[in-house]
Amino acid sequence: MSDSATLTSVLESQASLLQEAALALPHQFSQCTYSLGHIRQAVYLCLTCARASPSSSPRGICSACSIACHTDHEQLELFPKRNFRCDCPTRALTHPCTLHTTLEEPNDQNVYGRNFEGVFCRCGRPYDAEKERETMIQCLACEDWFHESCLNLRERPSSREPTPAPEPPADDGASDASSSGLPPPLIRADDYDALVCSGCVRKIDAIRRVAGTPGTLMIVRSSRDEPWRIIGKDEGKETTQVDIESKGQSGAEDVSDGPAPSGGKRERSLSAGEEPLTKRARMSPEAESPSPCLAPPQDPRVVQMLAKLDNCSAADIASLSEDETRDTYMGAGDVFLTEGWRDRWCRCKKCLPSLQAHPFLLEEEETYEPPEDPDSGLSLEELGMRALQRLPRDRAIDGIMAFNAMRDDLMRHLRPFAERGEEVKEADIRAFFDARIEAIRSRRQ
Numbered sequence: 001m002s003d004s005a006t007l008t009s010v011l012e013s014q015a016s017l018l019q020e021a022a023l024a025l026p027h028q029f030s031q032c033t034y035s036l037g038h039i040r041q042a043v044y045l046c047l048t049c050a051r052a053s054p055s056s057s058p059r060g061i062c063s064a065c066s067i068a069c070h071t072d073h074e075q076l077e078l079f080p081k082r083n084f085r086c087d088c089p090t091r092a093l094t095h096p097c098t099l100h101t102t103l104e105e106p107n108d109q110n111v112y113g114r115n116f117e118g119v120f121c122r123c124g125r126p127y128d129a130e131k132e133r134e135t136m137i138q139c140l141a142c143e144d145w146f147h148e149s150c151l152n153l154r155e156r157p158s159s160r161e162p163t164p165a166p167e168p169p170a171d172d173g174a175s176d177a178s179s180s181g182l183p184p185p186l187i188r189a190d191d192y193d194a195l196v197c198s199g200c201v202r203k204i205d206a207i208r209r210v211a212g213t214p215g216t217l218m219i220v221r222s223s224r225d226e227p228w229r230i231i232g233k234d235e236g237k238e239t240t241q242v243d244i245e246s247k248g249q250s251g252a253e254d255v256s257d258g259p260a261p262s263g264g265k266r267e268r269s270l271s272a273g274e275e276p277l278t279k280r281a282r283m284s285p286e287a288e289s290p291s292p293c294l295a296p297p298q299d300p301r302v303v304q305m306l307a308k309l310d311n312c313s314a315a316d317i318a319s320l321s322e323d324e325t326r327d328t329y330m331g332a333g334d335v336f337l338t339e340g341w342r343d344r345w346c347r348c349k350k351c352l353p354s355l356q357a358h359p360f361l362l363e364e365e366e367t368y369e370p371p372e373d374p375d376s377g378l379s380l381e382e383l384g385m386r387a388l389q390r391l392p393r394d395r396a397i398d399g400i401m402a403f404n405a406m407r408d409d410l411m412r413h414l415r416p417f418a419e420r421g422e423e424v425k426e427a428d429i430r431a432f433f434d435a436r437i438e439a440i441r442s443r444r445q
Contacts (some may be wrong), residue, residue: 027065028371032100033086038109040082041368045116049095058116059087064139064370078115080367081143082360085110111145120145120198122332140337140360142198151195151334152219152228153185159395187336192217194341198333202306206345206361208333209295212302215344217336218324220305220329228331234338234344294346299368301329309333406436417441 033041050058065088066075073095085107087093089100092107111153114120120127120136121144128135148154199391201207214220214234221228305328342362345355355361388396413432417424 021056028421029067030099031370032065032088034089034097034100034104036085036368037082037232038085038107039368040149040365041084043078043081044070044083045076045078045118046073046093046095047076047118049093053094056092057112059090059092059112060084060110060116061088061093061129062086063097065097069095075148076118076129079138079143079145082365083109083111101373109325115144119145120199121150123147124236130188132393139193139197139200140194140203144197146187146195146197146334150332152185152332154183155228159321186219187230192336193339194337196335196337202310202331204354204358204361205349206358208306209351210300210346211306211333211335213296215338215341217338218302218331219334220302220331222329224330231302231329232336275375291348291411293350295348295351299329305329305331306333315375409436 033039042063043060044063044068045058045060049070060078060081061070065086070090087107087110088095089097089102090106091105114124118126125147127145134147134149136147137151138145141322196204196207201211207216210216212220212232214232217230217232219232220375309332336341342364345351345361347355359365388399391399410432414424417428
């Protein structure tokens with residue numbers, strides 16, 4: 001706020017701040033999530049606590065504890081992590097939890113990846129919210145975060161440090177997830193639904209088997225002289241009708257000599273001594289043939305690329321040898337799943353176990369959110385009246401009398417400005433309250 005402002009501008013600024021606060025913190029933060037067990041929730045890394053105990057492993061805290069217990073600490077938001085339990089009330093952190101006051105044992109089932117060390121992406125760069133301009137995307141499986149350039153969604157800048165200064169967008173076709181000052185991504189944010197990083201693709205057999213097929217996009221090129229391109233676009237597939245009738249009945253005679261109706265089947269005449277089809281004994285389930293695998297055929301070059309990446313370290317995953325030929329693919333091996341990917345999985349006996357081992361591939365996960373704050377969005381006057389109604393009657397009367405006395409004193413302080421026609425500045429208001437605070441301190445001494 002400047003030294004001088006109109007009353008209207010002050011009220012408008014106050015209303016804007018209240019609206020921003022309601023949007024930023026619409027929830028209650030009065031309950032630690034430790035009692036809820038291991039759930040998918042937003043997790044924060046307290047850097048202050050990590051520095052206080054450098055010999056211990058970094059730990060994570062829930063959103064409620066990040067505000068109620070560590071509000072004056074330096075923190076790093078790690079965003080949602082699955083199967084995670086808050087570490088704030090455990091012995092692993094020396095800072096006491098003010099929401100869950102019972103001291104608990106450390107969470108041995110929590111998984112602490114390198115994000116808990118403040119390191120992200122396969123490039124291993126520490127995250128600095130003040131300096132980082134490049135968009136990062138979270139992997140569906142490991143929940144690590146990756147730079148768009150490290151995913152080959154854009155050409156990597158010639159110098160990673162410092163990040164190039166932002167430039168105005170050239171057109172509206174650029175992705176809303178584009179990084180400031182960098183070229184638009186090869187795949188727009190609204191062209192895919194989820195990312196699975198290369199390491200997880202090669203670990204999860206169900207994804208590895210369909211990588212690069214329609215609806216499972218990959219970024220590849222055949223040589224270092226070629227630009228990156230997208231494979232796996234669903235450009236429309238022709239469907240073939242397959243007759244599932246037994247092919248061993250070709251020698252049977254038909255009841256009718258005429259042609260079968262279009263799209264229909266002709267019944268076969270029964271041989272001597274043969275029972276009708278409806279009276280035959282059903283074959284045992286063990287004897288039935290297993291359902292075929294419906295996974296689409298995969299480009300052998302993708303198979304070869306993933307096999308080669310199995311022997312690469314995370315740092316070298318995108319650095320293949322210089323002697324590549326056009327018969328192979330080069331790439332990091334990341335997969336971008338397009339909309340409806342959960343409905344496209346093959347669920348045969350070969351593919352289903354891999355999917356069941358990773359339930360998030362079959363059903364969307366529920367992420368915990370704190371309960372909504374009923375006071376969110378209320379003005380300071382409304383909050384004050386609500387707090388006043390909760391007080392005992394005698395204390396509420398004392399509060400009203402103190403408020404009226406302060407109002408009368410403020411009016412006496414401002415009256416000379418009105419009589420002289422002078423503008424009331426911020427320093428004048430501060431001087432009034434500073435004098436009242438000093439008077440209260442003097443009475444207490």
